[in-house]
Amino acid sequence: MAQINVKVNGRAVSRQVEDRTLLVEFLRETLGLTGTHVGCDTGQCGACVVHLDGRAVKSCTMMAAQASGAEITTIEGLAKGDELHPMQVAFHQHHALQCGFCTPGMIMTAVDLLKRIPHPDEATIRANLDGNLCRCTGYHNIVKAIAAAAQSGASA
Amino acid sequence: MAHEGIGARVPRKEDRRFITGQGNYTDDIPVKNAAYAEFVRSPHAHARIVRVDTSAALAAPGVIGVLTGAELADDKVGGLICGWMIHSKDGSPMKAAPYAALARDVVRYVGNAVAVVVAETKNQARDAAELVQVEYEGLPAVVDPAKAQAPGAPQVHAEAPGNTIYQWALGDKGAVDRAFTGAAHVVDLDLINNRLVPNAIEPRAATAIYDRAEGRFTLYTTSQNPHVARLVLSAFIGIAPEHKLRVIAPDVGGGFGSKIFIYPEETVCLWAARRLGVSVRWAADRRESFLTDAHGRDHVTRAEMAFDAGHKIVGLRVKTIANLGAYMSTFSSSVPTYLYATLLSGQYDISAIYAEVDAVYTNTTPVDAYRGAGRPEATYVVERLMDIAAGRLGVDAAEIRRKNFIRSFPHQTPVIMNYDTGDYEASLDAALGAARYAEFPVRRREASTRGKLRGIGLACYIEACGIAPSQAVGSLGAGVGLWESAEVRVNPVGTIEVLTGSHSHGQGHETTFAQLVAERFGVPIDQVSIVHGDTDKVQFGMGTYGSRSGAVGMSAINKALERVAAKAKRIAAHLMEAAESDVELKGGEFVVVGTDKKIAFGNVALAAYTAHNLPPGTEPGLKEGAFYDPQNFTFPAGTYVCEVEVDPKTGEVDIVQFTAADDFGTIINPMIVEGQVHGGLAQGIGQALLEGCRYDTDSGQLVTATFMDYAMPRASDLVSFDVSTTVTPCKTNPLGIKGCGEAGAIGSPAAVINAIANALGVERIDMPASAQRVWEAARAHRAPVAAE
Numbered sequence: 001m002a003q004i005n006v007k008v009n010g011r012a013v014s015r016q017v018e019d020r021t022l023l024v025e026f027l028r029e030t031l032g033l034t035g036t037h038v039g040c041d042t043g044q045c046g047a048c049v050v051h052l053d054g055r056a057v058k059s060c061t062m063m064a065a066q067a068s069g070a071e072i073t074t075i076e077g078l079a080k081g082d083e084l085h086p087m088q089v090a091f092h093q094h095h096a097l098q099c100g101f102c103t104p105g106m107i108m109t110a111v112d113l114l115k116r117i118p119h120p121d122e123a124t125i126r127a128n129l130d131g132n133l134c135r136c137t138g139y140h141n142i143v144k145a146i147a148a149a150a151q152s153g154a155s156a
Numbered sequence: 157m158a159h160e161g162i163g164a165r166v167p168r169k170e171d172r173r174f175i176t177g178q179g180n181y182t183d184d185i186p187v188k189n190a191a192y193a194e195f196v197r198s199p200h201a202h203a204r205i206v207r208v209d210t211s212a213a214l215a216a217p218g219v220i221g222v223l224t225g226a227e228l229a230d231d232k233v234g235g236l237i238c239g240w241m242i243h244s245k246d247g248s249p250m251k252a253a254p255y256a257a258l259a260r261d262v263v264r265y266v267g268n269a270v271a272v273v274v275a276e277t278k279n280q281a282r283d284a285a286e287l288v289q290v291e292y293e294g295l296p297a298v299v300d301p302a303k304a305q306a307p308g309a310p311q312v313h314a315e316a317p318g319n320t321i322y323q324w325a326l327g328d329k330g331a332v333d334r335a336f337t338g339a340a341h342v343v344d345l346d347l348i349n350n351r352l353v354p355n356a357i358e359p360r361a362a363t364a365i366y367d368r369a370e371g372r373f374t375l376y377t378t379s380q381n382p383h384v385a386r387l388v389l390s391a392f393i394g395i396a397p398e399h400k401l402r403v404i405a406p407d408v409g410g411g412f413g414s415k416i417f418i419y420p421e422e423t424v425c426l427w428a429a430r431r432l433g434v435s436v437r438w439a440a441d442r443r444e445s446f447l448t449d450a451h452g453r454d455h456v457t458r459a460e461m462a463f464d465a466g467h468k469i470v471g472l473r474v475k476t477i478a479n480l481g482a483y484m485s486t487f488s489s490s491v492p493t494y495l496y497a498t499l500l501s502g503q504y505d506i507s508a509i510y511a512e513v514d515a516v517y518t519n520t521t522p523v524d525a526y527r528g529a530g531r532p533e534a535t536y537v538v539e540r541l542m543d544i545a546a547g548r549l550g551v552d553a554a555e556i557r558r559k560n561f562i563r564s565f566p567h568q569t570p571v572i573m574n575y576d577t578g579d580y581e582a583s584l585d586a587a588l589g590a591a592r593y594a595e596f597p598v599r600r601r602e603a604s605t606r607g608k609l610r611g612i613g614l615a616c617y618i619e620a621c622g623i624a625p626s627q628a629v630g631s632l633g634a635g636v637g638l639w640e641s642a643e644v645r646v647n648p649v650g651t652i653e654v655l656t657g658s659h660s661h662g663q664g665h666e667t668t669f670a671q672l673v674a675e676r677f678g679v680p681i682d683q684v685s686i687v688h689g690d691t692d693k694v695q696f697g698m699g700t701y702g703s704r705s706g707a708v709g710m711s712a713i714n715k716a717l718e719r720v721a722a723k724a725k726r727i728a729a730h731l732m733e734a735a736e737s738d739v740e741l742k743g744g745e746f747v748v749v750g751t752d753k754k755i756a757f758g759n760v761a762l763a764a765y766t767a768h769n770l771p772p773g774t775e776p777g778l779k780e781g782a783f784y785d786p787q788n789f790t791f792p793a794g795t796y797v798c799e800v801e802v803d804p805k806t807g808e809v810d811i812v813q814f815t816a817a818d819d820f821g822t823i824i825n826p827m828i829v830e831g832q833v834h835g836g837l838a839q840g841i842g843q844a845l846l847e848g849c850r851y852d853t854d855s856g857q858l859v860t861a862t863f864m865d866y867a868m869p870r871a872s873d874l875v876s877f878d879v880s881t882t883v884t885p886c887k888t889n890p891l892g893i894k895g896c897g898e899a900g901a902i903g904s905p906a907a908v909i910n911a912i913a914n915a916l917g918v919e920r921i922d923m924p925a926s927a928q929r930v931w932e933a934a935r936a937h938r939a940p941v942a943a944e
Binding site: 018020028032033034035036037038039040041042044045047074075076078079084088091092093095097098099100101102103104107122123125126127129130132133134135136137138139140141142143144 | 167168170171172173174175176177178179181183184186279355356357358359407408409410411412439441442661662663664827828830831834835836837838839862863864868869870871872874876877900
């Protein structure tokens with residue numbers, strides 16, 4: 001068994017889990033944070049993206065034990081109470097989601113993107129979304145939402 | 157109040173839970189003391205099962221049970237069904253072979269489930285599944301539909317000699333033969349419509365709960381049509397009678413057709429839950445999705461089109477072999493027949509059409525409806541032929557289409573369909589204008605200075621949506637009616653719940669359906685809740701597929717709203733002591749015309765429930781239901797223009813511009829409709845450029861079984877699309893809606909391939925037009941030039 005001590009969405013948690021537990025399993029099954037999704041379990045689709053010490057990671061390709069000691073933000077921890085993160089607002093206003101399944105990973109990736117590149121052009125946005133699959137939107141409105149969020153200073 | 161009714165670009169009500177991680181997908185739903193199922197699947201495409209030894213697995217830690225096809229048969233669990241009877245042209249019924257949820261004697265495709273392990277944790281189930289020893293005796297396999305009927309080909313089922321399920325035909329062969337005899341020009345084409353994997357990002361999942369005291373099951377499942385799932389699980393598979401089986405399809409992460417069908421896994425989870433006395437959870441991993449979600453397309457086609465001297469189409473002849481895989485999935489038989497050949501007239505006035513379709517079994521995953529289902533295949537045949545004809549006859553690709561458009565409605569095609577309305581020239585002109593078609597030669601010349609081959613391609617698609625008039629589909633072999641139901645419940649405070657048999661898995665029904673209520677009753681959409689996806693809440697429904705939720709589902713809601721309005725008006729007239737004929741419902745209030753008397757909708761609702769002062773003979777309450785059965789299919793149509801640049805050195809294709817002009821009839825929410833088009837286009841462009849399901853022809857292994865091997869369109873593969881609409885309201889439903897869910901996937905493959913063929917100056921290039929294929933085509937075509 002592995003001892004996992006992490007801070008998730010600002011709350012310190014300590015749990016004992018099987019050594020082979022993936023970070024995404026720890027979040028979903030152990031902590032009940034089911035907003036982080038599993039779309040492919042092979043690191044291709046990005047539905048499981050969370051922030052680990054401020055960087056976007058795919059939680060399906062990381063052991064929970066590797067994350068011990070880190071600060072993790074999941075989609076559930078992005079808004080400040082009832083106040084949505086500007087990226088969440090942009091996704092809503094620009095219809096950047098349909099079935100919603102890829103959306104948590106997509107938003108966490110987009111937030112990370114603007115942190116690294118505050119004013120990306122369309123080609124840069126598209127290139128930086130290559131680790132995230134969406135089957136519903138054709139990416140058109142996702143790209144638009146991220147560009148709009150960048151305009152409104154969401155990287156701050 | 158801001159306008160939120162029909163035509164308003166309202167952001168979606170359902171978004172909040174998805175953008176904050178509060179979505180409620182099947183595998184997110186906690187179930188007390190649930191066990192986990194892991195399926196043991198065939199690694200062979202075709203093999204006899206000699207022996208299944210479960211002893212080591214049963215002894216593994218945490219294992220609750222290991223069940224095989226033998227126990228399934230002992231418990232008399234029924235097989236999976238195909239719900240659409242097709243008759244061959246000789247009158248014989250299709251040769252559907254049994255389809256057991258767990259194979260007992262023979263496995264017929266890689267991924268065919270053989271056993272299930274149920275254990276306390278997911279990892280224990282996975283570990284134990286590896287301990288199930290299955291001894292197989294390998295058999296030769298066939299995966300290519302073009303080879304399935306050859307003499308000596310491996311036989312998939314004894315019930316279907318020559319692997320032939322049916323040999324079906326539609327149209328007047330004699331008339332077509334005569335048209336070809338007298339034709340001035342004939343163009344022909346051999347094509348393959350490539351096999352696709354739907355790949356909804358949420359993998360299929362099922363959670364089965366059995367209440368022993370009540371003898372009642374609950375199934376959470378990733379379904380586009382929970383009531384149809386319940387019907388099949390009850391009436392055919394025999395899990396439980398309908399009143400003892402509740403099926404809930406909560407938030408569902410994309411479907412695209414693949415979640416219409418009733419699969420082995422939910423059957424097995426339900427059965428195992430009762431047999432083992434535990435709740436059973438299962439969620440596919442992506443490899444299982446690739447192996448077991450019903451695939452799409454997979455046609456091999458030869459098509460010929462005849463023209464008179466004035467370039468009018470006089471005849472169309474099509475022969476298709478359709479691969480249905482190893483077993484017949486729920487609606488598989490209808491896809492390459494009534495959803496395909498009936499659309500071969502396209503947007504054109506063609507007097508003679510004849511199509512023959514052979515459906516074959518192969519040792520591959522079952523094939524069924526995938527976004528568009530038959531209609532993309534029809535459009536691809538017709539629109540590839542139109543471009544080839546334009547090239548051979550030396551005329552402009554837009555003009556040959558324009559010359560052949562249907563211009564008067566209603567129009568009866570020679571292949572069953574009766575188009576109610578349309579204006580094909582309007583969408584063609586809108587698309588050509590937006591794409592700056594006339595200036596294309598300038599752009600081509602400029603591209604050539606950069607060493608790029610620039611090409612432009614059109615596709616004028618039509619589809620049949622609003623599926624479907626029950627009597628008509630019944631006469632064609634459908635096992636169900638395809639109406640829709642709705643119930644409108646007005647609460648005493650005037651808020652409204654709409655129960656619908658449609659199911660939203662990305663389409664935004666919680667918003668658009670509420671917009672219809674806002675339009676009719678003048679209430680804010682925040683006061684309207686849409687209830688769907690639960691057989692305990694909604695009495696019955698046929699679900700969502702075939703772009704039917706607007707045209708059929710909302711028509712049912714509209715009918716129920718009319719009934720509610722009629723009763724509320726009667727009560728309002730009574731309360732205001734006015735004649736009912738003088739009362740109108742306007743902006744959320746009942747008014748007596750020509751006076752200042754009025755009463756708010758909410759107050760009428762309250763009066764209906766207090767029942768202190770109702771018109772004589774009026775029952776209390778304000779709740780009405782309706783069933784709506786469409787009179788006809790609807791016929792969305794439009795023109796897509798794709799412009800590409802090909803690098804002849806590498807074969808790389810860049811889509812530089814994609815323009816869509818669609819006629820969907822009445823639009824409830826333009827933002828949502830545009831989103832549907834964007835997504836459809838991405839899937840169609842994916843089919844044309846990237847996606848191709850490959851089986852190894854010797855071993856029958858699925859070679860493209862991960863996202864590393866199967867090229868899904870990513871953001872950098874696509875461009876921002878230019879989409880617009882023209883409108884001719886549908887004449888056969890009360891709202892004028894035609895449907896928008898599939899158009900993008902239907903029209904775009906032909907537009908992309910026409911553009912690449914145009915760039916290269918070749919007639920044929922197969923999908924997916926990978927860099928290698930394009931490079932080879934460019935090289936073959938340019939070789940003589942290079943040699944000069």
